[in-house]
Amino acid sequence: MVTAKKRIGIVGARGHTGAELIKLVAAHPSLELAYVSSRELDGQRVYEQVPEYQGDLRYSSPAHEDLPALDADVVVLALPNGKASVCVGAFDKAGKDPVIVDLSADYRFDNGWHYGLPELTRNKWRGERRISNPGCYATAIQLSVAPLKDVLAAPPVCFGVSGYSGAGTTPSDKNNPEKLRDNLMPYSLTGHMHEKEASRHLGVPVEFMPHVAPHFRGLTVTTNLYLSRPHKREDMLALFRHAYAGEKLVRVVDEAPWVSLVAGKHYAEVGGFAMSADGKRVVIVATLDNLLKGAATQAMQNINRAIGVDEYASIPL
């Protein structure tokens, strides 16, 4: 029996994350694009922007209130922060209940939405059709801290460096290659959204200091953790290997991982595990591609679970 493909709409598809999602959908055995929206690219053929997509679809620019009538089974919101609720409200008003995955930060603190970081929250999913996709740095922070939550002696301190695609396509200092050349740009050094997000979902406070660097994609989070009792390095490695055993998109590695090697890859790497002499301090390094495991790939894991197919469908492993 041939099962019909589910139809997926991407709202805000001109952005970096939207383009990565189009590639994943193009390779998906159970999904087909229903629409991809962009005001700027309205009318242009999708394959001219994303050659991996070979169909005839063009970008369109429907009003938010017209989205429900387009009848997608799955809707991904890839809009800047603060824009999702208008779309969500339109589906509510129309009495339509597609699977909605929001890439922005808008629903990451909403208990009515599932927070989809599968390696850490998959067991909490109760069939919710509204899924909030985690932030890129917040993913790396949580993967680094979660296995040690019960042995922390102080809030972990996380030093983050992201490529400038993390700052989206709206022009700013943080995605201006001229201003970034030979530079490392610190910003939001206390109170960044991902500090709050990671603290909330870990259930322990973390402190986070982000920076943006001249490379395009991929991020590094280097975390200093004080421990309530001494650990040996081999026990630390064993703890992480156990925590992520069987996970296809989280690799525990011995050495501190390099961002240049994870750019374009769908998995995160966690490694380093440098111990202080007394064994009560460890430094852990996590890297991931902010557009993939930090956004589109994680969204695809969440979509796959919500439509009842293999969590890794269409994700190159």
Ligand SMILES: NC(=O)C1=CN([C@@H]2O[C@H](COP(=O)(O)OP(=O)(O)OC[C@H]3O[C@@H](n4cnc5c(N)ncnc54)[C@H](OP(=O)(O)O)[C@@H]3O)[C@@H](O)[C@H]2O)C=CC1
């Ligand atoms: N970049 C990253 O590394 C990550 C991003 N995210 C989140 O994913 C979402 C998308 O990010 P990204 O792809 O980088 O964003 P971009 O800034 O690159 O793209 C945003 C998209 O939204 C559309 N858009 C912009 N302004 C508006 C507006 N006022 N009203 C309606 N549509 C608008 C744009 O299309 P057009 O203007 O043509 O309509 C574009 O398609 C954001 O919420 C971001 O925070 C999450 C994790 C990582």
Ligand SMILES: CC(=O)N[C@@H](CCC(=O)OP(=O)(O)O)C(=O)O
């Ligand atoms: C370099 C850079 O600017 N990065 C973004 C994080 C991208 C991301 O994950 O954003 P959301 O939480 O909005 O989804 C930032 O710090 O805001």
